[in-house]
Amino acid sequence: MKNIRIWFKxxxxxxxxxxxxxxxxxxxxxHKSKIPVWHTEGFNPHPFATFPLPLSLGFRGVNECMxxxxxxxxxxxxxxxxxxxxxxxxxxxxxxVTEPLMKAGKVxxxxxxMRISCDDVSSSIVTKQLRGLLDSEAITVEKKSKRGLKxxxxxxxxxxxxxxxxxxxxxxDITLSAGSSDNVNPNLIITALQEQTGLIYDTDIxxxxxxxxxxxxFR
Amino acid sequence: MVSxxxxxxxxxxxxxxxxxxGELNEVIKDKKDVDVRFAFCFPDTYEVGMSHLxxxxxxxxxxxxxxxxxxxxxxxxxxxxxxxxxxxxxxxALESGDPVSDFDFIGFTLxxxxxxxxxxxxxxxxxxxxxxxxxxxxxxIVVAGGPNTCNPEPIADFVDIFxxxxxxxxxxxxxxLFRQCRDQGKTKDEFLQLAAQIEGVYVPxxxxxxxNEDGTIKSFTPxxxxxxxxxxxxxxxxxxxxxxxxFVVPLIEIVHDRAIQEMLRGCIRGCRFCQAGFIYRxxxxxxxxxxxxxxxxxxxNTGYDEVSLSSLSSSDYTxxxxxLEQMTDxxxxxxxxxxxxxxxxxxxxxxxxxxIKTVRKSGLTFAPEAGSQRMxxxxxxxxxxxxxxxxCSTAFAGGWTTIKLYFMIGLPTETMDDVxxxxxxxxxxxxxxxxxxxxxxxxxVRVTLSASSFVPKPFxxxxxxxxxxxxxLHEKQMHLKDNIKTKKISxxxxxxxxxxxxxxxxxxxxxxxxxxxxxxxxGFHFDGWNDCFDFDAWMALFEECGIDPAFYANRRRSFxxxxxxxxxxxxxxxxxxxxxxKKAYQNITTPHCRQQCSGCGAAKYGExxxxxxxxxxx
Numbered sequence: 001m002k003n004i005r006i007w008f009k010x011x012x013x014x015x016x017x018x019x020x021x022x023x024x025x026x027x028x029x030x031h032k033s034k035i036p037v038w039h040t041e042g043f044n045p046h047p048f049a050t051f052p053l054p055l056s057l058g059f060r061g062v063n064e065c066m067x068x069x070x071x072x073x074x075x076x077x078x079x080x081x082x083x084x085x086x087x088x089x090x091x092x093x094x095x096x097v098t099e100p101l102m103k104a105g106k107v108x109x110x111x112x113x114m115r116i117s118c119d120d121v122s123s124s125i126v127t128k129q130l131r132g133l134l135d136s137e138a139i140t141v142e143k144k145s146k147r148g149l150k151x152x153x154x155x156x157x158x159x160x161x162x163x164x165x166x167x168x169x170x171x172x173d174i175t176l177s178a179g180s181s182d183n184v185n186p187n188l189i190i191t192a193l194q195e196q197t198g199l200i201y202d203t204d205i206x207x208x209x210x211x212x213x214x215x216x217x218f219r
Numbered sequence: 220m221v222s223x224x225x226x227x228x229x230x231x232x233x234x235x236x237x238x239x240x241g242e243l244n245e246v247i248k249d250k251k252d253v254d255v256r257f258a259f260c261f262p263d264t265y266e267v268g269m270s271h272l273x274x275x276x277x278x279x280x281x282x283x284x285x286x287x288x289x290x291x292x293x294x295x296x297x298x299x300x301x302x303x304x305x306x307x308x309x310x311x312a313l314e315s316g317d318p319v320s321d322f323d324f325i326g327f328t329l330x331x332x333x334x335x336x337x338x339x340x341x342x343x344x345x346x347x348x349x350x351x352x353x354x355x356x357x358x359x360i361v362v363a364g365g366p367n368t369c370n371p372e373p374i375a376d377f378v379d380i381f382x383x384x385x386x387x388x389x390x391x392x393x394x395x396l397f398r399q400c401r402d403q404g405k406t407k408d409e410f411l412q413l414a415a416q417i418e419g420v421y422v423p424x425x426x427x428x429x430x431n432e433d434g435t436i437k438s439f440t441p442x443x444x445x446x447x448x449x450x451x452x453x454x455x456x457x458x459x460x461x462x463x464x465x466f467v468v469p470l471i472e473i474v475h476d477r478a479i480q481e482m483l484r485g486c487i488r489g490c491r492f493c494q495a496g497f498i499y500r501x502x503x504x505x506x507x508x509x510x511x512x513x514x515x516x517x518x519x520n521t522g523y524d525e526v527s528l529s530s531l532s533s534s535d536y537t538x539x540x541x542x543l544e545q546m547t548d549x550x551x552x553x554x555x556x557x558x559x560x561x562x563x564x565x566x567x568x569x570x571x572x573x574x575i576k577t578v579r580k581s582g583l584t585f586a587p588e589a590g591s592q593r594m595x596x597x598x599x600x601x602x603x604x605x606x607x608x609x610x611c612s613t614a615f616a617g618g619w620t621t622i623k624l625y626f627m628i629g630l631p632t633e634t635m636d637d638v639x640x641x642x643x644x645x646x647x648x649x650x651x652x653x654x655x656x657x658x659x660x661x662x663x664v665r666v667t668l669s670a671s672s673f674v675p676k677p678f679x680x681x682x683x684x685x686x687x688x689x690x691x692l693h694e695k696q697m698h699l700k701d702n703i704k705t706k707k708i709s710x711x712x713x714x715x716x717x718x719x720x721x722x723x724x725x726x727x728x729x730x731x732x733x734x735x736x737x738x739x740x741x742g743f744h745f746d747g748w749n750d751c752f753d754f755d756a757w758m759a760l761f762e763e764c765g766i767d768p769a770f771y772a773n774r775r776r777s778f779x780x781x782x783x784x785x786x787x788x789x790x791x792x793x794x795x796x797x798x799x800x801k802k803a804y805q806n807i808t809t810p811h812c813r814q815q816c817s818g819c820g821a822a823k824y825g826e827x828x829x830x831x832x833x834x835x836x837x
Binding site for chain 2: 012013014016017018020021024025028029030031032033039044045046057058087088089090091202203
């Protein structure tokens with residue numbers, strides 16, 4: 001038995017499915033592909049797969065990963081890629097299989113590219129608004145938790161951020177705390193902006209990569 | 220494929236995965252390579268429509284023809300609908316993203332009466348005129364099939380062509396005729412008149428209806444050589460009939476998220492309230508070999524690890540036990556589980572129980588339909604009290620602790636004692652649990668009684684019966700509730716208001732079309748959903764249109780009245796239904812098709828159980 005990490009992109013129609021749906025799609029593909037992965041041994045056996053960091057509905061993912069256990073250690077990685085791609089919808093493409101170098105729990109940061117626009121104001125104004133927000137002392141938003149709404153300051157969760165003005169939108173490259181303890185969803189930044197300006201923004205968010213605490217790429 | 224314009228709004232709605240297509244096995248063709256585009260519309264949400272087997276069959280079958288491209292369209296949920304209206308986004312098909320108004324055919328499957336408003340609303344959202352007479356061109360031909368077409372009259376003014384019966388053959392014949400007529404430059408009227416000559420095709424605009432002063436039908440007259448009676452079509456050989464080897468596999472979770480294998484069509488039982496039990500006659504089975512092969516193909520092509528063996532009554536499949544036995548090895552090797560919905564009370568044997576238990580233990584549901592034996596005899600349920608207790612005992616001994624029982628209230632001849640008998644039956648099931656020696660240890664039993672309100676349907680022996688009025692139904696619901704004495708029983712009942720409106724449409728005539736049109740204008744939609752159904756608005760609308768809903772729902776119809784659906788032939792004769800109705804009044808049951816032929820009329824198709832029986836007798 002060997003642990004493997006399967007790398008994929010999530011885009012197109014599949015951008016609009018939740019993490020739970022993605023999980024179902026992946027399990028079905030694993031089942032259909034007949035790749036010798038370890039199955040749970042309960043009453044209703046199914047392939048065992050875990051995701052180091054779930055991706056929110058609506059985000060594109062270009063470097064996403066899923067961990068499974070391979071029963072046949074000599075099974076070819078290329079075969080896994082080909083077989084799974086044949087079983088997956090077009091919006092999910094496997095591009096690599098590796099042996100994990102880091103444990104899933106090591107994820108500490110995630111980087112995103114956010115394209116933000118607004119029907120009511122120009123992209124230069126959106127750019128200014130974003131820069132203003134990032135410069136403020138604290139960025140407080142209401143965050144849903146299991147115990148109802150609570151107000152949090154997400155500013156400490158922003159590791160780095162850069163805003164560029166484009167013709168039709170503002171583009172923000174941002175690295176945020178991620179993982180099980182201090183996760184900051186980039187949508188919270190838009191929420192904070194909306195609260196400040198009262199405008200409605202359209203967003204197109206891509207998650208580029210995951211990192212460990214030392215900001216080394218998660219592999 | 221979803222357009223940039225739609226994409227802009229997708230993150231503002233619930234479950235955007237409903238509106239994007241892009242699933243495994245969706246069929247994408249090049250527009251240039253096809254000459255007929257068919258928009259297959261399901262008048263409900265994506266999750267409901269994607270669970271429907273008929274749509275999967277026809278989608279695959281149409282697309283197996285090179286020159287046809289069939290795409291899927293579902294009703295957008297209210298949040299998406301609002302955005303589409305506000306931003307002038309027309310309803311579009313999931314595969315191409317093209318507007319529905321681009322399509323040659325717009326086909327609806329009508330599964331329940333309360334989805335009629337969604338059908339009209341979907342036309343409206345497509346910017347297509349709802350009235351058939353306002354669509355003059357040889358495009359946007361609106362067709363409809365499904366069980367509700369056995370009384371298509373309440374929507375007769377809107378649909379160009381109804382397909383009566385099973386669609387696998389007739390749909391393609393009509394599409395082919397359309398291609399020829401278009402090539403020859405024929406008008407839509409000419410096409411419709413020719414289509415009416417195909418068996419199983421009903422073109423409502425070719426018929427004239429006259430009414431008596433009391434509102435009943437005086438005459439129903441065909442014009443332009445249309446047939447006086449429209450005979451349903453059926454697939455005679457289920458093994459040779461088209462069945463898809465793959466389903467579109469949804470990206471989001473749907474209501475029935477599994478492979479579905481059809482074992483048989485029709486039902487031998489003849490429960491007197493059940494429309495499906497009559498309109499799908501005669502019973503025709505697939506062979507176990509076909510079933511197994513198709514299950515293997517479906518699972519291999521979809522990745523599903525669960526297959527549901529579908530029918531109106533699973534245990535009536537003649538070879539159910541050998542079939543389950545033969546599937547055991549495959550299930551274990553492939554890690555696939557089999558589920559058997561629609562199990563009859565008297566069909567739950569040790570053999571079957573042990574087979575379905577090896578794979579997955581879900582809750583058990585049975586439908587005794589009535590509480591007292593007299594009432595069950597009236598409806599010809601043919602389930603004995605002792606059988607029910609025996610079955611529950613078998614299930615409890617097998618480890619189940621949760622049982623759901625479905626009932627109907629408001630059945631013909633029902634008394635308050637019959638209603639109370641439902642509660643008593645629930646109590647007896649609870650008692651049976653504690654009397655079962657080898658029940659699950661240390662667990663309590665949970666019995667759910669669920670009561671819907673009886674809706675009289677066309678092509679059943681109860682088609683002449685009045686529905687109980689809403690106050691009477693409420694009274695019966697309360698009476699039942701008051702008679703439940705234990706917390707181990709939970710009781711649910713279905714809203715009587717929706718059943719009333721359903722009863723109006725189910726046995727309606729063409730006079731209802733104007734109410735439908737007004738409902739569409741006012742934005743009625745999703746009437747089958749509690750969050751959208753507005754009873755008061757419906758009553759106000761009926762009043763405004765001068766329609767008395769009680770005329771349709773609560774009136775006892777005379778046996779010699781011309782019924783709105785008398786020109787449709789679903790296989791069973793009116794005289795048989797009448798005989799069954801009179802037997803119901805005398806609490807006399809009728810044996811099922813395999814015990815004895817009761818001469819319902821379906822033998823004329825020369826196939827299925829009617830034929831099977833004659834062979835046995837020789």
